[in-house]
Amino acid sequence: KQEVTQIPAALSVPEGENLVLNCSFTDSAIYNLQWFRQDPGKGLTSLLLIQSSQREQTSGRLNASLDKSSGRSTLYIAASQPGDSATYLCAVGGNKLVFGAGTILRVKS
């Protein structure tokens, strides 16, 4: 059974810092991996999708990497801003996604 773990559970940083969120999964036979953000009381917003054959994806200040052999993904956020404050979730799978518990990020101005 696939299990997804996210570290740290919470993170508080000053504005402008670069930061890394970590995601690990137990079964390396994944179809793809997605990173989402969730704002309080809202649904999920897709940030990046990495296919199993890819090593990384970039969108603006976000860069996600995937290492299937070690069962890990990282989400790198450059020059963090207060608007980046949210819960960040990673999920693996092709149709039925398995989610981690999330990292609660707070960027202080």
Added chain:
Amino acid sequence: GAGVSQSPSNKVTEKGKDVELRCDPISGHTALYWYRQSLGQGLEFLIYFQGNSAPDKSGLPSDRFSAERTGGSVSTLTIQRTQQEDSAVYLCASSLARGHTQYFGPGTRLTVL
């Protein structure tokens, strides 16, 4: 364009009543998913529809839960004889096809008293 919409946004019901939750996916998306988000369990997969294929119901927690997708578009999740442990946010998502980015709706917050 329009995203995934869900209704109602909030639903309060009494234990033992039946409830229906509705999801309107993004037009043209062939895949539709239901998930549940609760404090103790995080985000859990419930059911998945792909085109005209039989749905994957492997995540439904009990036979009180059922879902249908009419005409390959709108979907309804029905919970019969609701229990307090059914209280959660029910999220719907759609994607162009299997393995593509899943786009989520705002969710329905269900409270069972």
